[in-house]
Amino acid sequence: MHIAANTKISALIKENPAAIEAIASINKHFEKLRNPLLRKVLASRVTIADAARIGGCEVERFYEQLAPLGFTVTAENSTESMEDPVYTSAPELSAFLRSLPAERLHRLDVCEDIATGNDPFRKIMAAVDKVDEGSALLLINTFEPTPLIAILKKKGYSYFTEEKSPDLVHTYFWRSGTAGPQAEESIKPAENNFEETLARFAGKVKRIDVRHLEMPQPMVTILGELETLPAGEALYVVHKRVPQFLLPQLGERGFRVAINEAGPNEVYLLIYRAEK
Incomplete structure (x- = not known):
């Protein structure tokens, strides 16, 4: 696999799971990558360049650790690959x-x-x-x-x-x-016809309860379940609150959500793939 500074950590792991240990061995900052819960939510958002910044090391250190696993660096890496990273702190x-x-x-x-x-x-x-x-x-x-x-x-x-x-x-x-032009829209549920939507997925719903989990595990657990959600089915989530941090993550992944705030510490989410 050819890699560059803007290659996502999740892409490295998908190509070769041994990349987890290779990156974790760079320094203590990356040891959290061994935690499957934190890995699910962070790896898909962070590039090699972002990780290098977080860990206070050079991008080349990643290349050195990944080379024995069969990863090769693209020739144009020095400039083009650094454009439009997922998140980049301003140098000023x-x-x-x-x-x-x-x-x-x-x-x-x-x-x-x-x-x-x-x-x-x-x-x-x-x-x-x-x-x-x-x-x-x-x-x-x-x-x-x-x-x-x-x-x-x-x-x-x-x-x-x-x-x-x-x-x-x-x-x-x-x-x-x-x-951005739609900043506010990104943190709102796509729709809220909960009962109508639930009826539409009758017999095709998987239910999970995340009320007992500590943050950020509810969000990580939900995203993990959605990765294997079959087409045409929905995920029914029992939660203590409306997970505001999760909503934009769902939109970016092509999901919609209906929400029923039944009472204190009792919120129901129905998450499903948006129709194309």
């Missing part, structure tokens, strides 16, 4: 932060929310709304918030992540003024 961020007055850096720590199973989405979005020109948000979390990054990039925010320790990640967000 460090200078931006150094010049930013302390009172203009808003801090939000959601580690306790994650540890207790509370969804911090609304709290985070409320903090994001307070960020204006000349200010930034520092989000303190236990892992790199890849789904949130996807949402905020579409809303016109730049970002930078800094791993302080294996279980402590600082992510900075600030306005870049490049919001």
